[in-house]
Amino acid sequence: METPPSSLLQRVKLNQIVLAIALTVSSLLFGMAGFMGIEHYRPVDAFYMTVTTIATVGFGEIHPFSESGRLFVSFYILYNLVVVAYLVSAFSSFIFGGELRKIYKMIRTDQEIRRFSGHVIVCGFGRNGRRAYQELRASGVRVVVIELNQELMKSHADGQTGEDYDGDGVAGGNIYTVAGDATTDLVLKQAGVERASALITALPKDADNVFVALSARALNPRLKIIARASLKTSESKLLTAGANSVVMPDEIGGSHMAKLVVRPEVIRFLDLISGMSADRLRLEEMSYQQLRRDLRGRSIRELDVRSLTGATIIGMRTAEGSLLVSPPVDYVPLDGDVLLVLGSESQIESFEVQFRQL
Structure with a gap:
């Protein structure tokens, strides 16, 4: 499944932090090795000289450097100017760019979802998943959404009142979201599939919906699973995988339009029941x-x-x-x-x- 731009950007930022820490540790070890090998410092003295050199505080040498030592320190200082600049840049972006806040909210929301029981999980927040979410929330049902592309979540929240979403996989307001691939057991468990009462899988690909149904059924044998399908041939596969019911929106839409021609009043009455009409x-x-x-x-x-x-x-x-x-x-x-x-x-x-x- 293709990684969306928002998830890719978050991964890049996290990789920058990991690289900055790795460069700092390697620079520290390299400096200690240089002072111990060239100037024959004890490990504690080598550590002290390495830290003061990296920090550029200028406390002076424990004993005068040799010519090789001065040459080593000169290049070591130039190298660390680059490392420290990269470290400060990475952490500044991480902290002031809101990444630290997002991690905190991810942990907080994960803890809240762990307390959920009897909730409904909606996999995929496309047209069908979004509609299912809205109907469930209108009925007072607690819902957890699993969506890989967080731009879909943000675009939904931008047009809503009373709901907030930060585009980081964690929702504010009433939208509880797990950012990830719903076909993986880890993400399903994070959404509380073992404690859920029902799951709606509305992913774009039928194969992904089959995999979600199979995984969810194995994790919770009592779970009620409703699956979306595009192809008629996928219906039997989804039922075999563990889905209780299969819905094919394309077929339902076509049948609905045809019946509006031959039995319009029946369809208008059904629209009243389904909430598609103003007089619900x-x-x-x-x-x-x-x-x-x-x-x-x-x-x-x-x-x-x-x-x-x-x-x-x-x-x-x-x-x-x-x-x-x-x-x-x-x-x-x-x-x-x-x-x-x-x-x-x-x-x-x-x-x-x-x-x-x-």
């Missing part, structure tokens, strides 16, 4: 275990959801896995059933207040 409806689910204890054992007629809240039970998934559309009013929800309720935002909130187990 909310489709919520509530399992039998989430239902208030005193309401369990009652039929749909006795629950009287519509009269009490204005919302409507439009479907139900039974414990056996079958889906009932407009379930009979005399049906009594059982353990393992899941109610599907449709209504406006206020109606669903009223439904949850009156029917959800606290």
Whole structure:
């Protein structure tokens, strides 16, 4: 996978620091070796003379130099002028350029993610990944984004309010980001995959999504994995790799446009549910275990959801896995059933207040 410019720049800056430290240590060792070999200084005296020479403080020699010693010191001072200049330049850029602050924020955010449990991981912050993130955050779900190209994160934050991103792999505000390749186990673990409840992999390449699904399933067998695919042939591979569901945006988009021609009102109604329209409806689910204890054992007629809240039970998934559309009013929800309720935002909130187990 190609390394984006921002990540490459950070790597170059870090390499400059490592090189500056290596040059300083090698210069120190070289100076000690020179003083010990030419002037026959003891190690402690050689170290002292090396440090004073590098620092150019001019405390004087322990004993007068020989001609070879003076020649060595002259060239050694010229060499260290270059080394010290490079060292100061590298560290100044690192500190005043904000790199030190970025490292601190990376450590802080990593510690915060370590405390997450039951969160959702979104791999890839392209069009599909960004949309998934926005929907999850709108539903109050805690999300960790894995993205290699940090310019995508910065461009998103620039257009948002209440969210901040510094372009360093660490997010401010509510965006928690791990900068790295989602196909590697190390990055997935850094995002807390072992403690996550679900993972959405929306990387551009199907092969990368297959690899993410395979790795994530091995790290967390209970994880719910939703994968993006561009090709129909990739669907079976993703399911075999461990994905629970596969979404093909291109096929969905084409089907959506065609149905706008033949069944436009149906699509407009679906847009209300999906949040694509301004007058948004909310489709919520509530399992039998989430239902208030005193309401369990009652039929749909006795629950009287519509009269009490204005919302409507439009479907139900039974414990056996079958889906009932407009379930009979005399049906009594059982353990393992899941109610599907449709209504406006206020109606669903009223439904949850009156029917959800606290």
